[in-house]
Structure formats: C-alpha cells, structure tokens
Amino acid sequence: MADYGDKATNFSEWFHNILEVAQITDARYPIKGMAVWLPYGFQIRKHTLNIYRELLDKDHEEVLFPMLIPETELAKEGIHVKGFEDEVYWVTHGGPTELNEKLALRPTSETSMYPMFSLWIRSHIDLPIKQYQVVNTFRYETKHTRPLIRVREITTFAEAHTVHSSAEECAEQVETGIEIYKTLFDEMGIPYLISKRPVWDKFPGAEYTMAFDTIMPDGKTLQIGTVHNLGQTFAETFDITFENKEGEHEYAYQTCYGISDRVIAAAIAAHGDEKGLVLPPTISPSQVTIIPIIFKKGAEEVMAKCEEIKEALESNGIRVDMDTRDIRPGKKFFDWELKGTPIRFELGPRDLENNKAVIGRRDTEEKMEIDLDEDIPAKIIELLGEIDSNLKENAWKSQESHLIEVDSLDDVASLVDDGKVISFHWCGDEECGKAIEEETDVDVLGITEEDIETDKVCPHCGKPAKHIALMAKTY
Numbered sequence: 001m002a003d004y005g006d007k008a009t010n011f012s013e014w015f016h017n018i019l020e021v022a023q024i025t026d027a028r029y030p031i032k033g034m035a036v037w038l039p040y041g042f043q044i045r046k047h048t049l050n051i052y053r054e055l056l057d058k059d060h061e062e063v064l065f066p067m068l069i070p071e072t073e074l075a076k077e078g079i080h081v082k083g084f085e086d087e088v089y090w091v092t093h094g095g096p097t098e099l100n101e102k103l104a105l106r107p108t109s110e111t112s113m114y115p116m117f118s119l120w121i122r123s124h125i126d127l128p129i130k131q132y133q134v135v136n137t138f139r140y141e142t143k144h145t146r147p148l149i150r151v152r153e154i155t156t157f158a159e160a161h162t163v164h165s166s167a168e169e170c171a172e173q174v175e176t177g178i179e180i181y182k183t184l185f186d187e188m189g190i191p192y193l194i195s196k197r198p199v200w201d202k203f204p205g206a207e208y209t210m211a212f213d214t215i216m217p218d219g220k221t222l223q224i225g226t227v228h229n230l231g232q233t234f235a236e237t238f239d240i241t242f243e244n245k246e247g248e249h250e251y252a253y254q255t256c257y258g259i260s261d262r263v264i265a266a267a268i269a270a271h272g273d274e275k276g277l278v279l280p281p282t283i284s285p286s287q288v289t290i291i292p293i294i295f296k297k298g299a300e301e302v303m304a305k306c307e308e309i310k311e312a313l314e315s316n317g318i319r320v321d322m323d324t325r326d327i328r329p330g331k332k333f334f335d336w337e338l339k340g341t342p343i344r345f346e347l348g349p350r351d352l353e354n355n356k357a358v359i360g361r362r363d364t365e366e367k368m369e370i371d372l373d374e375d376i377p378a379k380i381i382e383l384l385g386e387i388d389s390n391l392k393e394n395a396w397k398s399q400e401s402h403l404i405e406v407d408s409l410d411d412v413a414s415l416v417d418d419g420k421v422i423s424f425h426w427c428g429d430e431e432c433g434k435a436i437e438e439e440t441d442v443d444v445l446g447i448t449e450e451d452i453e454t455d456k457v458c459p460h461c462g463k464p465a466k467h468i469a470l471m472a473k474t475y
C-alpha cells in the first residue's frame with residue numbers, strides 16, 4: 001500500500017503528498033508560494049465556489065474590481081496600510097518606463113473598492129450595498145509558505161464588502177456573515193471554532209474581527225474565514241457618506257468578510273485518510289464513479305447497463321464518472337480511493353447475470369450489493385446523504401478530541417505539544433494576553449464567550465475573569 005505519511009503525526013508530509021498524488025495542485029511552479037491548480041483540484045475548487053456563490057447570491061451582488069491599486073489609495077488608511085505594507089507586491093514599470101505612481105497588486109480589496117463606493121453612495125436609499133468578488137490577491141508572506149494554506153498568490157479569495165446606514169445594521173451584517181460561513185463550512189463538513197480575535201490580532205483597520213478556525217489533524221489551528229466590523233473607519237478615510245432621512249450627511253458603516261483556498265485545504269485535512277482524499281459529496285467532482293468490470297464475454301451488455309445507470313443517476317442531478325480505461329479494476333479502485341469519490345459502483349458480467357451490482361462507500365469502506373431492479377438513484381441519493389452526515393460527524397468528533405479546558409496555564413506548552421487546543425477563563429487585558437503569548441509561545445486565538453458571569457480568576461494575572469478564550473498553535 002502507498003505510504004503518504006501519517007495525517008495526525010506528520011500532517012505537513014501527508015498534506016503535500018496528497019495534493020500531489022491526488023492531483024490537486026502542482027507546487028513546482030517556479031515562484032515560491034504560488035502553485036498551479038490541476039484539473040481535478042480545479043473541479044473541487046469549482047464546486048466549493050458554487051456553494052459559496054449560491055449562498056452569497058441570495059442577497060449580495062457579484063462584482064469584479066481591477067487587481068492594481070494606486071499607491072495613494074492604498075496608503076490612505078493609515079492603520080490598514082501599516083498592517084499590509086510589508087506584504088505588498090508592487091508594479092513599478094510599464095515595459096521600460098517607470099510608472100509615475102507605483103501600483104500595488106491587491107493584498108485585499110478595501111482600498112480598491114472603497115474609492116468607488118464613495119462615488120456610488122449619495123443617499124440612504126443607496127444603502128445597503130452588499131457586494132462580493134472572487135479574485136486572486138497577493139501577499140508577500142514571510143512565514144513558511146504551504147500550498148493552499150499560506151500562499152503568496154491567494155487564488156481563491158472570496159471577499160464580501162457591505163455598506164450600511166447604521167451601526168446596528170452593520171453589526172447585524174457581521175452576524176449574517178457568520179451565518180453564511182457556518183452554512184458553507186457545514187456543507188463541506190468542516191468543523192470550526194468561532195472567536196473574537198484579540199485586539200492585537202484583529203484585521204488592520206477593523207473595529208473587531210470574528211474568526212473561524214478549524215483544528216487541523218496535528219492540533220494546530222487554521223484560520224479559515226474572518227468577518228470584520230469596519231465601523232466608520234474606512235468611510236472616514238475614503239469619504240463614503242450618505243444623506244440620512246433627516247437630510248444630514250453621515251459616514252457609512254461597513255463590514256467585510258473573506259475566505260480563501262484554505263477552505264479547500266480544511267476539507268481535505270478534515271476528511272482525508274491514509275488512502276488519500278475522502279471528499280464530501282457536496283464538493284466531489286464526481287459523486288459516484290461507475291467501474292464496469294469488463295471481460296471479453298458480456299462486455300457489451302455490461303457497458304450498456306453501466307451507461308443506462310449513469311444516465312439515470314445524472315438525470316437525478318447526481319455527478320457521475322465512468323472509468324472505462326483499459327486497466328485492471330484493482331488499479332481503478334486504487335485511483336478512485338485516492339481521489340476520494342464518495343461512492344464506487346461496480347458492475348461485472350456475473351453481477352449482471354444475477355441482476356445486481358456492488359456499491360462501495362469511500363468513508364466507511366463498506367461494500368454492499370444492490371438489486372438492479374431497485375430505484376438506484378434514490379438509493380444513491382440516500383447514501384450520499386449518509387456519507388455527508390457521517391463525514392461531518394467524524395470531523396466534529398475529531399475536533400472535540402483536541403479541545404481541553406484548563407484552570408491553570410502551567411501545562412500549556414506540553415498540552416499544545418500533545419495536539420491540544422486550550423480553553424481558559426481570561427481577564428481580557430491586552431497586556432496580560434501578550435504576556436501569556438510571550439511566556440508560553442502559544443497564541444491567544446480569541447474569545448469564544450464574551451462578558452460571562454463567573455467567580456473564576458484569570459490564571460495568568462489573577463484578575464477577575466471576563467471571557468472564555470482559546471489558546472493554540474496556529475498555521
């Protein structure tokens with residue numbers, strides 16, 4: 001059997017191997033932090049984006065802004081630019097000619113979109129605006145790059161930007177953004193923790209940042225999405241004002257929320273195993289792979305039946321692939337296991353004689369017989385549903401197994417080494433949090449429960465605890 005490495009003890013090795021052998025991306029592109037999406041990976045990405053777009057299209061409009069941002073616009077919002085300046089790629093020349101003004105490759109799109117919002121918004125009747133775009137963004141990351149997880153060209157940056165006429169509506173939109181991401185991650189069976197980032201780790205320019213993290217198989221967390229309340233900061237900088245119902249001019253209120261290629265990495269990490277990918281039906285390029293078992297005798301009949309079943313499944317909205325390659329069935333089984341197809345459907349001449357076929361589940365590795373007179377599409381749809389919930393349940397269980405509550409921070413280092421993510425009662429003070437990070441070399445990830453009633457004290461400084469917070473090693 002192939003050895004891709006152990007997912008839990010050496011996640012990095014496993015992940016790199018799987019991306020390569022399952023043909024998701026090719027990391028050999030000659031620029032660090034930039035990889036090629038291969039056809040199979042691209043299809044997974046496409047189905048992921050289909051779910052995303054379906055969710056956003058309900059009440060957002062899709063747009064597409066230019067990739068280049070003039071230096072003057074990027075530099076306008078002081079705190080924001082300070083957060084990104086070390087990561088910006090610059091275009092300085094057009095052919096041999098040095099440009100009058102440097103142009104940034106967008107690291108994110110606030111400073112590209114908001115000058116236009118300023119032109120578009122005049123009155124409260126122009127609001128709210130809810131737009132999104134799926135683009136590539138560029139960040140000259142200095143931390144260790146990893147395919148899909150920390151890239152320098154984020155190829156699947158799906159960002160939403162909203163503008164509102166009141167602080168209340170803006171805060172509500174943050175909750176809506178969180179709900180949208182919950183649904184997206186639920187559909188992909190990705191478990192998550194939601195927390196409010198500590199002030200020193202919020203998005204540059206935001207009032208506060210709500211983040212989704214998933215616990216990777218090794219116990220390190222990965223931020224897979226963020227929802228930011230931008231308040232009026234950017235509106236003041238980019239002069240986004242509207243005339244309210246009373247006829248006064250006011251600065252608008254804004255949110256933005258984004259996800260990236262990391263979402264796909266998280267799905268691969270959550271469900272994959274030692275045999276390769278295990279894809280949730282929602283994003284799997286094919287949901288059923290039909291494998292005709294062909295011998296000389298009866299080949300035509302087997303193929304005809306397989307075609308008939310394929311058509312029946314497809315007309316029920318199921319994505320089907322048929323592997324007609326002239327290779328041993330064993331090799332086909334191996335390949336589709338690696339590619340993570342949820343259901344394998346085998347049919348050979350002897351099966352056909354007995355009027356049955358064999359169905360194999362990728363998640364549980366169960367094999368079962370099905371009568372060809374049964375309602376096959378109905379049976380498959382039912383199975384896909386079971387696979388979906390089974391994958392999700394196992395992924396959540398696995399995440400739970402990493403979580404531990406503590407009353408003292410003495411053992412943080414060894415717990416984290418054991419793959420734990422720590423939950424503790426915290427005072428919430430910036431100084432205390434930074435000291436904790438400094439002393440333990442573990443990050444205060446965020447606050448999961450804010451302003452709770454408790455008699456507990458902060459295990460670090462002894463002051464009354466106000467929140468429940470998480471600590472983790474992060475990707």
Ligand code: 5CA
Nearest residue numbers: 108149150151159223224225226256257258260
């Ligand atoms: N403008 C806001 C909302 S779109 C923004 O840029 N937020 S962000 O900086 O938090 O990025 C959004 C999400 O992109 C993050 O939550 C994270 O999941 C993902 N992300 C950030 N940097 C990278 C990177 N270098 N590689 C892959 N994904 C990344």
Ligand code: ZN
Nearest residue numbers: 427432458461
């Ligand atoms: Zn404290």
